[in-house]
Amino acid sequence: MTGRPHVTLEDVARTAQVSLATASRALNGATSVGPTLRDRVLAAAEELAYTPNAHARALAGSSHQTVGVICHDVSDPYFATIARGVMRVAGENDLLVMLASTFRDPQKEIAYVSMLRAQRASAILLIGSGFEDRAWERALAAELEPYRRGGGQVAVVSRHRSLRVDSVQPDNRAGAADLARALLDLGHRRFAVLAGPRRLTTVVDRLDGFRDALADAGIALADDDVIESGFTRDGGHAAMRELLARRRDVTCVFAVTDVMAIGALTAAREAGVSVPDDISLAGFDDIPVVRDLTPALTTVALPLEQLGEQAMRLAIRDNRGKRSRVVRMPADVVVRDSVARL
Amino acid sequence: MTGRPHVTLEDVARTAQVSLATASRALNGATSVGPTLRDRVLAAAEELAYTPNAHARALAGSSHQTVGVICHDVSDPYFATIARGVMRVAGENDLLVMLASTFRDPQKEIAYVSMLRAQRASAILLIGSGFEDRAWERALAAELEPYRRGGGQVAVVSRHRSLRVDSVQPDNRAGAADLARALLDLGHRRFAVLAGPRRLTTVVDRLDGFRDALADAGIALADDDVIESGFTRDGGHAAMRELLARRRDVTCVFAVTDVMAIGALTAAREAGVSVPDDISLAGFDDIPVVRDLTPALTTVALPLEQLGEQAMRLAIRDNRGKRSRVVRMPADVVVRDSVARL
DNA sequence: CTGAAAGCGCTTACAG
DNA sequence: CTGAAAGCGCTTACAG
Known part of the structure; x- marks a missing residue:
């Protein structure tokens, strides 16, 4: 990072002439703060164009408002449409989505899970077909396991043979x-x-x-x-x-x-x-x-959109301890003009 | 976060019987660490399935490996194809992409910029047409300005009247x-x-x-x-x-x-x-x-894919101080069967 | 090459 | 209602 350093909570607190704690409380609304001080803090934040540092927040133990989504290729209409459902639910819940495209490379999928894990994404969604590959499955599980142990949610769309996680299963x-x-x-x-x-x-x-x-x-x-x-x-x-x-x-x-x-x-x-x-x-x-x-x-x-929505909802609704949930989605034949009656 | 707490660098250091500093160095490879200690650290990290906390890293002053991308609708083939280019370049540079869909709501666009700012994304890409709306432009600029002052990169695809940022302009x-x-x-x-x-x-x-x-x-x-x-x-x-x-x-x-x-x-x-x-x-x-x-x-x-690639490249190549760059992209007529000769 | 310690920017018990 | 202080998990000068 170059340029002028970021405006911090400390700057806001100093400008408003209150303590760090009070500034924090005023900005988060949660605990009660006197109206006078609160207004002073809000005004200072506004004036300084302050934005809280999400990293510091996450570290200090507040909420992680990001979820990770891994798909094969965003530009494929199948994934793009599912992603639409994902984005909608994410937006409704004030979640930021980290979207990764593996371009169908199994290794990249694992690498992305690792990155998402490092980001402490509150949930990871795997969209799209799994691979029938023992070694790959083991490597993926090796990333996902500790992630879940640390409290991370995982949900998948489509079948992954040996992953015991919440899933949305098109029929x-x-x-x-x-x-x-x-x-x-x-x-x-x-x-x-x-x-x-x-x-x-x-x-x-x-x-x-x-x-x-x-x-x-x-x-x-x-x-x-x-x-x-x-x-x-x-x-x-x-x-x-x-x-x-x-x-x-x-x-x-x-x-x-x-x-x-x-x-x-x-x-x-x-x-x-x-x-x-x-x-x-x-x-x-x-x-x-x-x-x-x-x-x-x-x-x-x-x-398709619902597939994405459901997966996101599974990931949002915590499911600690219970066994993995499966949401089955119907697959209905639609006959149009491309088939002839013989 | 529920569940067992995350494995931290401290756990790794203790297991490897070295100091925190040494563990950090060994894992990042940068500074030299004796081979014996390094191996011990690596083994410990492996054993504990350790993943560094990206938030702590970002806070401590290391690199932010995320960029933010805002588009109108991922499921629209236009954006989906551009996004493909974005994702490719991001992948090549080990960047994680936070993708947001505004669903064409100007207010959401501004809200997402704000969230991305909080995430300290190293760059923000605005994909897609701007709105001819003075008030909106001002509000957007009010978010982008402090972001850039703090060292953030901004690049847009398509014309935004009054935004003086790097841009990719289709003709x-x-x-x-x-x-x-x-x-x-x-x-x-x-x-x-x-x-x-x-x-x-x-x-x-x-x-x-x-x-x-x-x-x-x-x-x-x-x-x-x-x-x-x-x-x-x-x-x-x-x-x-x-x-x-x-x-x-x-x-x-x-x-x-x-x-x-x-x-x-x-x-x-x-x-x-x-x-x-x-x-x-x-x-x-x-x-x-x-x-x-x-x-x-x-x-x-x-x-289209190149539009996304170029935008991402602009955002990656720092451009502090210099005036905004414009990459013009050609628009070529392709005559196919849907038009008749009269 | 290695370690003790400060500091990144917040939140949150703990006192008052 | 408000503040001083510890702590989140790292990195990085600063010493040795």
Whole structure:
């Protein structure tokens, strides 16, 4: 820090000609302070443009008004929409949010938890899929454990295999199964799935739900019918290109996220393949923009903003000692124009 | 904070049987500490899962590794994309970002600056349009002034009339003018504009640029040709509905942001009006998803991620004493399928 | 290279 | 109602 030093409580106290304690009390309103002195303190603070030092406050034992939120990528509409819910609840509770983007690097996730721990964030929210990776899970737990022991709250959105913390669980598996059944009802029998990396629990859950429902109807989804690609718009685009190049007899494609479906839709258009006339397409999440696509995308709707709101509420409501809470969120199939009835 | 108290440096020092000073030095690596003692300290810290208290560090005069970022709405693709650039640079510099969403409430913007000031964030970034409002500007300046005096860095993206701080300026005016000329070249003569609230500087700049370029070509844009609406997808949707209801002879519509254009596109589709066969449509920003729309949207491309990166870089590179820096960013017209040649 | 001690800016019992 | 003083958990001259 360069420049003139900060104005401190001491400056305010001196200007108001009161003790440090009185200045502190007057500013915090809590304990009673005589009106004369209080006004003098307030006036002095105003005049000096005083702002309390949050670090000193936190150290001295007052409240930590910050929470940490870790997501994979803020610019992904899925996270951006969840983040909106998080920010709203945070704002309502006068909390400051420290938001970190891991850019899907598991190591960064752990590094950020560590930083947030150092900041003594009162809560840490992990938004987004966990990784199916034992070593990573252990390392994450090793950071989270002492954090919680020190009184920190932890809440996650999506499934993290071995983390015993409060969580908001979108019903990925059931939603994908419902989608499969809806598509079967429309007459589809030959499917392909555009999937993200299988180390992501979300991918695994959706894929399993979809596959199992098909199996229940006597339809097998071969490994070959699942194209694994990046968990992004470009990943979906590439996967769809690959699928179309193979020229298979697929009538319906399920992209495990809307973002991938968006890329897939454009890939189809570029290849001169009409959706849904030549091939049907469905996604998952119901991010805001999918109803503005042409055709509007059939998908499994998750109440994204609520996911964020709920996670934040879990983190705010202390839950010491009790066992971890789980808030399940519904996943509802929304049929739009991107799927055809056969 | 409930639960067991945090592990402190003192615990580490005791465990390692060294002084507080030595433990501190060993952990920070800076000053030299004998290898034996250093190893003992590191082992103790590891064993106790020690994490330094960032508040104590900040108070004691070490570095503040946090920066504050204030935007209107994280879930808006425009901000989300800019935020991506911000997060990347922050990550590269081991900075933690405190992100606040004002939800377009000017008062909240000021309140957040105040909170960030209290946190002693080393820099504050204001992302997004300023408001054309004298009282608000004064109040904002009243927070920012003492912050900067105390050594805080400030950088903004977009124009803020009276804030004399470092800024990243997308060329809204010139970009809109270029767009107007491109549309004129395609043969359009009757235009309408779907605008956001005029108290936003971004709206004013784009509108003025567009209008002036038309005027230069001898075409007047009547007040009546400008429909003011919300700065959102739904705002664009409503504005387009209104325009179509008026059944005017407009051949081309300019929505001042892509997000509004997306809503407008759907409104047209719902009304059975074909874009671009019946009416042409253009946006501004080039958020990622617009190339995936049908038709792909003609727009004015802003290097959004770079906007965020540059702002963060300005904030990181100290600029004490020198006058405020301005980084201009190009705005390039990208013609896609949503506009027809007449 | 190592340690004792002051100080960062607050809050909060503890007295009065 | 008000004040003197201890303490939060670190860092960093200052001595040795």
